[in-house]
Amino acid sequence: MTPSSGAGTSALVAEDRDDANEQSPISTGPQTKTRGSEFSVLLRRVREAGLLDRRSRYYTWRIALTALAFVGGWTAFVLLGDSWWQLGVAAFLAAVFAQLAFLGHDAGHKQIFANRRANYVFGAIAGNLAIGLSIGWWVANHNRHHAHPNTEGADPDVMGVLAYSGERARTDRTFRRFIFRYQAWLFFPLLLLEAGSLHFASVRAVLRWPIPNRVWEGVLLAAHFVGYLATVFLVLSPANALVFIAVQQGLFGFYMGCTFAPNHKGMEVLRPGNSVDFLRRQVLTSRNVIGGPVIDTAMGGLNYQIEHHLFPSMPRPNLRRAQPIVEQFCAERDIPxxxxxxxxxxxxxxxxxxxxxxxxxxxxxxxxxxxxxx
Structure with missing residues (x-):
């Protein structure tokens, strides 16, 4: 879940595109028919390998372990009381919040359950209630990113506080221009503010956007913030409470930002109205990060960004198995x-x-x- 500005009612229509992306490429130019058949070949290989099948057992134990860590972290927080050792708990809960965000991400892409409503309800519990991020806002925003990755004017993730292209950095006349000048140096410090940006975007969306179930989402968000702040300030002194919140939220945002940073930054930036077909659009704008089980867990499976963008509803544990299939397919067609x-x-x-x-x-x-x- 990444913050960005601007996504209206039309963005909600994109929610249905995830399933469509499994079936056929998005038409973007005169070569769609030929290149569309290329994606169909890849889709057939992936489907025949069973990689679009649900992984209920995996998600059962993943959800259980994450929930146990969440409850355990807050239990340790209460038992420790007003102590500076709580900074360790803050760091632990920051990591747990990120893991919950990854599960919310999977639910938003309908990876966990076969039923759309079940995915939404789980996403609302993991997102709105547990960590304070609106699943409705995120789905609307994130599907725009998947439909137009690294496309200026269409992908909300490239129109935020950082400039992906020199043209945007040169022509922008807002306060962002100063940030653009030193963005490589400011990048990691800015990530400490990421959680606050996510919370702000979630609340703003619930108040202003016509997202489905906005009342339900608002109630869950309010329950999160009231419960979080009440727990922290009842256990800790005011000064310690503020430090705990700063550390826990700062590290949560930093973790999330570090997870998403390798995925698209430094990859090809597309112009609005480009005629790049679906297959190449997803591959050329994404980067995979090599790693074993530790990296896979730490990055929520998003280190297989190319495979995830090609098959958004593919369950997380299947991405690793899909990677060699996609890499070989691209090599056969000289696609970088x-x-x-x-x-x-x-x-x-x-x-x-x-x-x-x-x-x-x-x-x-x-x-x-x-x-x-x-």
Whole structure:
């Protein structure tokens, strides 16, 4: 779940596109018929491998362990009382909140249950109630991202406080221009504010957007904030409570931001109205992060970003198995397929942000070309 501005009623229609993405590519240009058949071949391979099947057993134990960690963390918080050792609990709960967000993400993509309503209810409990993020806002916002990844003017994730392209950094005339200049240096510090941005966007959406079940979502969000703040301030002194909130929320946002940063930053940035077909649009704008079970768990399976974008409703544990199939398929068609280590992914992302940010600095050469998507 990532914050961004602006998504209206039309964004809600995108909720139905996740299932459609499994069936056929999005029509975007004159070559759709030929390239559409390419995606159909890949879809058939993936389906025949059983990788679109539900993984109920996996999600049962994953949900159970995460719920146990959530309850255990808050139990430890109450038992420790007014102590500076609570900073350790804050760090632990930040990680647990992120794991709940990953489960909410999976539910939003209808990966967990066969029933749409069951996925929504679980997403509302894990998102709205447990961690204070609106599932309705996130689904509407995130589906726009999936439909138009790294597309300026269409993907809300590239129109936020950072500039993915030199053109945007050069032409922006708002306060963001100053941030653009130094965004590579400011990136990690800004992530400490990510949770606050997510909460703000969720509350604003519930108050202003015509999202489904907005009253229900508002009640759950209110229950989260009242319960969270009441628990913290009843157990801790005011000063310690404020420090706990700052650490827990700051690390939660930092964790989430570090998880999403390698996925698209530094990859191809598309212009509005591009004619890139669905298959190439998803592959060329996404990056995989190589890793074993630890990385898979830490990143909620989103290190297989290419596979996730091609098959949004594919259950998380199947992404690893789909990866070699997709990589081979891309190699057969000379489609660039990028995967790298975690540290290298951050280096590439920061280098791209720095290259784009130079266009916002005084004396920048207007027509200079960079790999940042200009």
């Amino acid at each position: 397929y990028l995967q790298t280590g975690l540290i290298a992914s951050y280096a590439q992302a920061l280098a791209a942000l720095d290259a784009a940010g130079r266009f916002a600095r005084p004396g920048a050469v207007a027509n200079a070309e960079t790999h940042a998507g200009v």
